[in-house]
Amino acid sequence: MIKPLVKDVESLSVPCERASAADAGLAQDLLDTLASLDEAACLAANQIGEAKQVVVYLDSNDRPRVMFNPVLKRGLRPSRVEETCLSHEAPTKSTRFDQILVTFDELVDGALVPRKKELRGWTAQIVQHMIDHCKGKLV
Numbered sequence: 001m002i003k004p005l006v007k008d009v010e011s012l013s014v015p016c017e018r019a020s021a022a023d024a025g026l027a028q029d030l031l032d033t034l035a036s037l038d039e040a041a042c043l044a045a046n047q048i049g050e051a052k053q054v055v056v057y058l059d060s061n062d063r064p065r066v067m068f069n070p071v072l073k074r075g076l077r078p079s080r081v082e083e084t085c086l087s088h089e090a091p092t093k094s095t096r097f098d099q100i101l102v103t104f105d106e107l108v109d110g111a112l113v114p115r116k117k118e119l120r121g122w123t124a125q126i127v128q129h130m131i132d133h134c135k136g137k138l139v
């Protein structure tokens, strides 16, 4: 279901709780909402009002991906980049790694399965932005 975007800084600043397989419906809401937005590449659950660690993003082939409980494990080659956020207006500068190792859970047949993934470039950047949202951190 498409949900309205949350722009309230106070609720976006609350660290999100770990997600479980019971949050499958939330993941679907995130996918539906992301698909409804022009020019959006990623969305975190608290941006649609649920303080859970679930995020969606478009991979380098523009295919939507879901991560439950993403954690940044390693980053290489940090640089300062300018970023925009759906949840506030002005672009801001952040430090992002060009190459990252992320652990997360994937929902497979109704259960969460631990995964890890190496990401680079733009995809690495938006996933770091999403992990920050899960921590209640805004750019």
Ligand SMILES: [Zn+2]
Pocket: 084, 085, 086, 087, 129, 133
């Ligand atoms: Zn954002």
